[in-house]
Amino acid sequence: MYTQALNIRPDSGERQLEDADLTVRFQARIDAEERIEPNDWMPAAYRRTLTRQISQHAHSEIVGMLPEGNWLTRAPSLRRKAALLAKVQDECGHGLYLYAAAETLGSSREELVDQLLSGKAKYSSIFNYPTLTWADIGAIGWLVDGAAIMNQIPLCRCSYGPYARAMIRVCKEESFHQRQGYEIMLTLSRGTPEQKDMAQDALNRWWWPCLMMFGPPDAASLHSDTSTLWKIKRFSNDELRQKFVDATVPQARILGLSLPDPELRLDEETGHWRYGEIDWNEFKQVIAGNGPCNRERLAARRKAHDEGEWVREAALAYAQKQRDKALAA
Amino acid sequence: MPVASISVSDTPLLRYTLRRADDALILGHRLSEWCGHAPMLEEDMALANMGLDLIGQARSLYAYAARVEAAGRDEDAYAYLRDVRGYGNLLLVEQPNGDFAQTMLRQFLYSAFIDPWWRAMMDSTDATLAAIAAKAEKESAYHLRHASEWVVRLGDGTQESHRRAQAALDALWPFTGEMFEVDPSERELIAEGVAIEPESLRAGWCETVASVLAQATLAVPQNDWMQKGGRNGHHTEHLGHLLSELQYLQRSFPGAVW
Numbered sequence: 001m002y003t004q005a006l007n008i009r010p011d012s013g014e015r016q017l018e019d020a021d022l023t024v025r026f027q028a029r030i031d032a033e034e035r036i037e038p039n040d041w042m043p044a045a046y047r048r049t050l051t052r053q054i055s056q057h058a059h060s061e062i063v064g065m066l067p068e069g070n071w072l073t074r075a076p077s078l079r080r081k082a083a084l085l086a087k088v089q090d091e092c093g094h095g096l097y098l099y100a101a102a103e104t105l106g107s108s109r110e111e112l113v114d115q116l117l118s119g120k121a122k123y124s125s126i127f128n129y130p131t132l133t134w135a136d137i138g139a140i141g142w143l144v145d146g147a148a149i150m151n152q153i154p155l156c157r158c159s160y161g162p163y164a165r166a167m168i169r170v171c172k173e174e175s176f177h178q179r180q181g182y183e184i185m186l187t188l189s190r191g192t193p194e195q196k197d198m199a200q201d202a203l204n205r206w207w208w209p210c211l212m213m214f215g216p217p218d219a220a221s222l223h224s225d226t227s228t229l230w231k232i233k234r235f236s237n238d239e240l241r242q243k244f245v246d247a248t249v250p251q252a253r254i255l256g257l258s259l260p261d262p263e264l265r266l267d268e269e270t271g272h273w274r275y276g277e278i279d280w281n282e283f284k285q286v287i288a289g290n291g292p293c294n295r296e297r298l299a300a301r302r303k304a305h306d307e308g309e310w311v312r313e314a315a316l317a318y319a320q321k322q323r324d325k326a327l328a329a
Numbered sequence: 330m331p332v333a334s335i336s337v338s339d340t341p342l343l344r345y346t347l348r349r350a351d352d353a354l355i356l357g358h359r360l361s362e363w364c365g366h367a368p369m370l371e372e373d374m375a376l377a378n379m380g381l382d383l384i385g386q387a388r389s390l391y392a393y394a395a396r397v398e399a400a401g402r403d404e405d406a407y408a409y410l411r412d413v414r415g416y417g418n419l420l421l422v423e424q425p426n427g428d429f430a431q432t433m434l435r436q437f438l439y440s441a442f443i444d445p446w447w448r449a450m451m452d453s454t455d456a457t458l459a460a461i462a463a464k465a466e467k468e469s470a471y472h473l474r475h476a477s478e479w480v481v482r483l484g485d486g487t488q489e490s491h492r493r494a495q496a497a498l499d500a501l502w503p504f505t506g507e508m509f510e511v512d513p514s515e516r517e518l519i520a521e522g523v524a525i526e527p528e529s530l531r532a533g534w535c536e537t538v539a540s541v542l543a544q545a546t547l548a549v550p551q552n553d554w555m556q557k558g559g560r561n562g563h564h565t566e567h568l569g570h571l572l573s574e575l576q577y578l579q580r581s582f583p584g585a586v587w
């Protein structure tokens with residue numbers, strides 16, 4: 001049910017001077033790798049950072065249902081149809097789970113969803129790209145979920161307990177999705193010439209946006225420093241991006257597909273694959289709302305929300321009637 | 330050589346199995362259309378869940394149909410390579426989602442029939458159908474409960490939800506009679522105990538419907554004119570559009586493996 005706020009704290013405002021002892025003790029717990037739990041004391045900025053990160057993550061799961069949902073009715077076999085529906089359902093489950101984790105920090109799901117619908121909150125830039133062919137479903141599973149896993153595995157050790165525990169479950173499902181996506185790509189790349197072209201075209205279109213999923217280069221990142229200190233973030237954007245590239249290059253080889261980067265080369269000294277310049281201007285534009293599908297994605301979420309309003313009202317009205325009856329009895 | 334459409338042998342058991350598979354697939358497909366667009370995330374989950382159950386039932390039935398026909402086909406051949414006239418699903422399940430009330434009333438009217446149907450099919454003399462029924466019955470029991478709860482909430486919720494629920498019920502009602510239709514090819518199967526006499530489920534269906542509608546403060550429609558034809562491929566115009574989407578890739582790339 002679409003609940004009202006749980007555990008809303010009275011707005012104390014940000015205390016200018018947080019208790020110095022508490023802050024020191026808090027950092028000591030973090031440094032000792034202890035988990036912070038909802039009722040523990042935490043600095044207001046820690047709470048705010050996590051609320052933002054977890055809710056953005058939840059929004060990404062929910063908006064992320066749309067590009068893949070675009071192929072639910074056109075999946076090419078019953079097995080693929082069932083797998084895709086189960087996958088999109090998993091994403092929805094992740095969203096719910098993450099909203100619940102964010103609620104433990106004192107913001108209601110309703111508030112957080114309103115931030116998404118008003119355009120105030122961000123979600124992952126990748127979901128503002130269109131799914132044009134069936135191969136995009138393979139590419140999303142392989143690359144987008146692959147990139148998400150790179151990001152999320154370290155989050156299983158995040159200092160905030162509810163988020164860390166949510167990530168353990170989410171990562172298990174994402175690994176499964178990634179294998180499914182890769183298997184779609186494998187089938188296509190071993191299929192007819194048209195299917196192989198479809199797979200290559202999808203890879204060409206999704207590769208660079210996937211590299212952008214890790215966020216701006218370290219030199220330009222706004223949030224990393226405190227997040228690292230608080231052990232919310234364990235690796236930098238560039239480190240995670242490099243891990244992803246290193247893992248993906250051999251996978252593309254097995255598929256017999258080429259990555260759309262003429263500058264890609266193995267650095268013999270470090271063993272890392274060096275990649276070409278990312279178009280950060282494109283990233284900025286997509287984040288600013290100018291990606292190919294930003295408007296459609298938000299419009300679809302708003303439409304679902306607006307058209308569902310009478311249903312949610314009916315459920316509340318019915319529940320109220322039942323309570324009134326119980327009281328009268 | 331890949332073919333554009335298949336023509337299926339016309340034997341009673343095959344026809345019977347395919348018709349029920351088509352019901353499950355088409356309704357499952359309709360439910361999948363909601364995914365990402367439902368009134369609340371919990372319903373995105375629930376609708377997808379029911380859709381998955383139905384697609385799973387369809388796959389079991391199509392796989393059995395393939396064994397019965399023994400023409401070297403698989404589940405996808407039946408789903409993707411038959412056109413509108415070859416589909417034998419009920420008109421009820423192909424009706425568009427409409428608003429949430431229409432979707433839930435459709436689910437309710439169907440589940441109130443199919444849940445006892447599956448339960449009765451557990452005693453089918455056909456061991457495969459009985460085994461499929463044993464699994465499907467658990468799923469349909471949940472679908473019926475979930476849909477019934479929503480019918481009551483919507484009917485007895487706000488004025489607007491009541492109005493929408495009643496309108497959905499009135500629009501769908503003429504498609505409910507077809508569930509109890511039997512054609513001559515099915516008579517033999519009923520005599521052999523493979524299939525069940527749907528008439529035997531009518532009293533129970535009427536009772537479930539009357540009881541849930543009463544709780545929902547909705548009026549049982551008085552219109553007793555019933556549409557039929559789906560079982561013999563005489564569909565509403567909606568099915569062709571649904572199939573053109575569902576079958577698009579198989580039609581565009583004949584013979585490709587996905």
